[in-house]
Amino acid sequence: MTRTAATARQREESRDDVRAEGRDARRQQKLNAKAAKARKRRARAAEKAGKKKDMKRLLPTEDYPGTLVLRADKCTQDALGYELLCEDGTIKLQQGVYSRVVEFQDASFQAARESEQREIYENWSELLNTFDNTVHLQVKILCRVIDRDAFREDAFLPPVEGDYAGNRFRRDINQIIESKVAETQQNVERRRLFIVTVEAPTREQASPQLARATEQVMRSLKNMGISSEEVRGNELLRIIDSITNPHDPRGFVSFDDLKVTDEHGTSAIQLGYTTKDLVAPADLTKIDDTHISWNGFVGQALYLQKWAGSVRSDMVSSLAELPINQVIALDMTSWEQSRAIETIESMNTDLKVQKSDYVLKHSQTMYITDEMLPTNLQDAMENARDLRDDLVSRDQKMWSLTCTTMTWADSLEDCDENSGAIQDVFRRFTCRAVPS
Known part of the structure; x- marks a missing residue:
């Protein structure tokens, strides 16, 4: 068992x-x-x-100059400053931030009579006061030096062999074009852009805000006698490309370029290409702390570090008249009203303390009146009172203003010469600009 x-x-x-x-x-x-x-x-x-x-x-890489760099690494597209550009002109700067652009013509402010200047100034103030601190405003002036010979070649009508009568008219038209070219001030083409930026979770939510803001801008500009129009996607692409690829042999770029297909019938959009690939420069190099180069050009940015006590109205126009390539940017953001009033009240309190200290210090030797206070203290107190009256009694808004310029040239020496000319203009108006 x-x-x-x-x-x-x-x-x-x-x-x-x-x-x-x-x-x-x-x-x-x-x-x-x-x-x-x-x-x-x-x-x-x-x-x-x-x-x-x-x-x-x-896809031919020469049609997409910035795509030679792998997306996993830093590439020239990353330097363009926006994430997405739509055909209707809406720009997604980053998540939750969207912009639209209005192009406007010159107001001829300097040539206007004093009464007209005052009216333009009041309309401009009214325009700014219609926006609260949720809307960011920017004015950009794009200045590009025109190649006159290239312009003549493109604009002139060539003679037609055998058409003697027609050639006579063509010569007359070419003479008119030549006279207009000769009248062009310092060979500089200028474009003026008004950019409105809002914050919203999605593009759909941002669209009505942008539509109302751009409509208000165009209506106010019309009241000033200034014509304007909203800039759509294709024109924005051309504006960006004129800076990133100044001598672009492709001519004009457009959204249609993203619809081209390869031999398999796959479009550039389906392959992941965006408008940034259309306008990105082929190369972008940091030369030193203040200079960069792209496509054979050298550029430098400057910002206005010190403002004068008061700024004359012709400072920006004097800057735009320089015969150089540059982009002038004025960034404006309004303060929340209660914060602005609180800041001014605090400033007034500090000035009163300074006045009391001065009177107490000198009262043993003499009787101090307001007229005997230091001039700079008197001016500061008067400015603070006027500013408080503007905010409290006249419903004005307080704005933060930043002025920057970007210039570029064929060489480092020419770029520095441009920067020197810009700094000279600011010095003439008792301001100081430094490279950024």
Whole structure:
């Protein structure tokens, strides 16, 4: 019995071992099957990615100057300052921040009579006061030096062989064009842009805010006698491209360029290209702390570090009249009204303390009246009172204003010469600009 029982136990243990081995084998088969499926998925993904990468190479790289740098690394597209540009002209600067652009003509403020200047100034103040601190405003003036020879070549009508009567009219038209070119002030083309920026979670929520803001801007400009129009996506692309690729051999770029297809019928948009690929420079290099280069040009940015006590109205126009390539930017953000009033009240309190200290210090030797206070203290107190009256009694808004310029040229020496000319203009108006 004992031997039989032992044998039975051995057989049972053998069967248990066989069943355990079977379970382990089946478990291993399942694991192998899952691993094989995972390898197949990774292989298909890699094949798909490789195919997409190969398809991207099928598009001519000269049509997309910034795409030679891998997206995984820093590339020239990252320096453009926006995330998305839509055909209707809406710009997504970053998540939750959207802009639209209005182009306007020159107001001829300097040539206007004093009464007209006052009216323009009042309309401009009214325009600014219609926006609260949720709207950011920016005025940009784009100045580009015109190549007169290239302009003549593009604008002149060529003679037609055998058309003697028509050639006579063509010569007359060319003479008119030549006279207009000669009248062009210092060969500089100027474009004036008014940019409105709002914060909203999505583009759909930002659109009505932007529409109301741009409509208000255009209506106010019309009241000043200034014509304006909203800038759409294609024109914005051309404006950006005129700076990032000043001598672009492709001519004008447009959203249609993103709809071109490769030999498989796949469009550039489907391959992941965006408007940033259309206008990004082929290269962007930081030369030193204040200079950068792109496409054979050298550029430098400057900002107005010190403002004068009062700024004349012709400072910006004097800057724009320089015969150089530059972008002048005026950034304006209004203060929340209660914060602005609180700041002015605090300023008034500090000035009163300074006045009391001065009177207390000199009262033992003489009787101090307001007229005997230091001139700078008198001026500061008067300005603070006027500013408080503007905020409290006249419902004016207080604004933060930043002025920057960006200039570029063919060489480092020419760029520095441009920067020197800009700084000279600011010094003439008792302001100081420094490279940024």
